[in-house]
Amino acid sequence: MQQARIPVAREGVPFIGLAALATLVCAVLSYDLLALCGLLLTFFITWFFRDPDRIPPQAADAIVSPADGKVILIEKVFDERFVQEHVYKISIFMNIFNVHVNRIPHAGVVESIQYNAGRFHSANTEQGALYNEHCAVTIRTARHQLYGVVQVAGLIARRIVCWLDQGDEVKAAQRFGLIRFGSRVDLYLPLQTQVEVRLGQQVRAGESLIGYLH
Known part of the structure; x- marks a missing residue:
């Protein structure tokens, strides 16, 4: 029998527990207004760190979105930082209201993980993509194709978590990390990719189809 999973990211549990404890103390001391505020804060933090299950596309060559958010960039570039080849770069901007848990786009083996402390420019700008705090993961597929997925911090997001x-x-669609308080995730995909996603499209991590890797 499969054990039920709590649909909250584990990084949020300490914050939820602290808010709930403060709410309980205020209630015991009859600080009703503070207790109400604490209860609302507890609900908000729980919602903020939500981690719902997702159903990915069944096609073996499908690439799924690594993040919830809006597609703000689709272009062909030469990536000299992560995969060192010509690629499709697809950027997804996560706002504060999106689910913050990130997911693996396509099955494979983690080849490298690069973390850079960086700065904290707005994540939806090119300056942010180049200089902000980021964690870059490259993955080698069963067909020996290399792709990259990069978590990028923003003005508000100051904490990147990678579990790989x-x-x-x-x-x-496997969970691999999160970025607190929204930000951006960049995908670097081989040019053999058949891109299906559109600029401006809203996508969901682990569920929305980005394209097919041929």
């Missing part, structure tokens, strides 16, 4: 290690085998 080099050499990990990963599955499509």
Whole structure:
């Protein structure tokens, strides 16, 4: 029998617990207004760190979105920082209201993880993409194709979490990390990719189709 999963990111549990404890103390001391504010704050934090289950596309060559948010960039570039080849770069901007848990776009083996402390410009700008705090993960597929997924911090987001290690085998739509308080995730995909997503489209991590890797 499969154990039920709490639909909240584990990084949010301490914040939820602290808010709930403060609410309880205020209630016991009959600080009714503070207790009400604490209860609302507890509900908000729980909602903020929500981590719902998602159903990915069934096609073996499908690439799923690594993040909830809006597609703000689709272009062909030469990536000299992560995969060192010509790629499709697809950027997804996450606002504060999106689910913040990130997911693996396509199955494979983690080849490298690069973390850069960086700065905190607005994440929806090119300056932010180049210089902000980021964590870049490259993954080698079963067909030996290399792609990259990069978590980028923004003005508000100051905490990138990545749960992966080099050499990990990963599955499509698997949870691999989160960015607190919204930000941006960049995908670097081989030019053999059949891109299906559109500029301006709203996508959901682990569920929305980005394209097919041929």
